Amino acid sequence: MSPEPIPAPYSLGVLLRLAHQHFASAVDEVLHQCGFGDIRPHHANVFSFVPNEGIQVSELTVKAGVRKQSMAQAVEELEKLGYVERRRHPTDKRARLVFLTERGKQIRPLAMATGKRVEEQWAQLLGERDLEVLRSALQVLLGKLQGKDVGSQSR
Template sequence: MTQLPPRARPQSLGVLLRLAHQHFASAVDEALGQAGFGDIRPHHANVFSFVPPEGIPVSELTLKAGVRKQTMAQAVEELERLGYVERRAHPNDKRSRLVFLTERGTKIRPLAMATGEGVERSWAQRLGEGELEALRAGLQALLGKVHGGEGAC
């Protein structure tokens, strides 16, 4: 079997996905910092991305984000200290608490989404709209299959 020289070997898909995510996340981090939200860290996206207006238990956030319960609990605690989320008693289960975005917290998602859309437009200009949509479709199909037929995010 012939080995390709180091430069000719295709990069690992994991590395490529991580680098693309870093580019995307850096743009969002920069926009958040410029808007006065410099205390938000990338792992906080696991919270902001999945909290609905009616609130959500940490256990459900954990499942939606695909992270460990300890990781999610830590992110929620950090965001609560920073004033982005609050926990309130569950109306149907007094033993449980729901996570809600505060007024400050509700400002994050629209800014992050607008910035993300800008990154995607930039990528579409560089790569081509069709190529970017093919990438999106392929990733959605892969994630759907990996997650047992569930729809991807």
């Protein structure tokens, strides 16, 4: 017996949130199984956007689209847990950059591999074409919301 479909009256926002929860739960489960059970969903805002050359908290805030206070708290938590470190900016002595530690660098590949498996599962459920239509539509929408014309580029 197959599960009941999600009722049509749900808003797009609810559907996106539910799909995101499915995706995030799969990543959380793998991280927990691999010994990273102290990572919380809001920490993804840090791991997703820290480049190798480091980044200021204010820039992380913009990239993740969250409040500065929320980002600062997530960075502080991850620093205490040993996933990130803050270092002086090489050219601006007032600024500090956030870097992933060796432990922190282990998270992204696990999350990305899990995300790929979730997308493969979704492609099996929806069909590859429909999943790519969904991806393209979301890329175009987000690009336009950010004032960019991204067309229908693939990742």
